[in-house]
Amino acid sequence: KSENVPKLTVSHIPIIQTPFTKNSELNQNLSLLLPGLHIHPEYLEKARELLSKETSAKKLKVCLLERHENDAIVEARIVNRLRRNTVVGTSLLYEGFGKISGNCDLMSSNYLNVLQRSEDKARRWKRGIWEAKTQGSPAALYKSYSSRL
Numbered sequence: 001k002s003e004n005v006p007k008l009t010v011s012h013i014p015i016i017q018t019p020f021t022k023n024s025e026l027n028q029n030l031s032l033l034l035p036g037l038h039i040h041p042e043y044l045e046k047a048r049e050l051l052s053k054e055t056s057a058k059k060l061k062v063c064l065l066e067r068h069e070n071d072a073i074v075e076a077r078i079v080n081r082l083r084r085n086t087v088v089g090t091s092l093l094y095e096g097f098g099k100i101s102g103n104c105d106l107m108s109s110n111y112l113n114v115l116q117r118s119e120d121k122a123r124r125w126k127r128g129i130w131e132a133k134t135q136g137s138p139a140a141l142y143k144s145y146s147s148r149l
Contacts, residue, residue, distance in 0.1 A: 004039040008032045031071045034089045036107050039098035040129045047097040065106040075111050093118035096128015
């Protein structure tokens with residue numbers, strides 16, 4: 001977890017309630033890590049705000065990939081009314097807040113393709129870290145550093 005990976009905290013309400021479940025156990029907060037994304041340090045706060053705005057009061061479909069300490073590493077999608085799922089994190093890449101990291105071994109190819117298309121759009125429209133025009137700007141330095149990785 002050396003990269004700036006987006007972290008999402010969601011409340012979990014179980015689908016099945018047993019007579020033995022206490023009310024205090026119903027609403028549990030889960031900490032989710034979204035793999036494959038590396039957020040530029042300059043855009044961490046904006047990314048956090050966008051992620052919370054994008055996912056608040058929404059239903060998420062989560063595929064557990066593995067656990068890391070107290071966090072779950074997941075593929076997360078927002079479930080829309082028309083049964084179309086939106087991959088959580090695409091807006092972060094589309095706004096140019098980060099890029100796809102090399103740590104993508106766990107993710108499905110479909111999930112990775114959706115993220116790649118969002119990053120390509122940010123590059124094409126020169127958003128966020130891709131808009132650097134001067135060599136000395138932090139985003140330009142980040143681009144040159146990350147291209148060496």
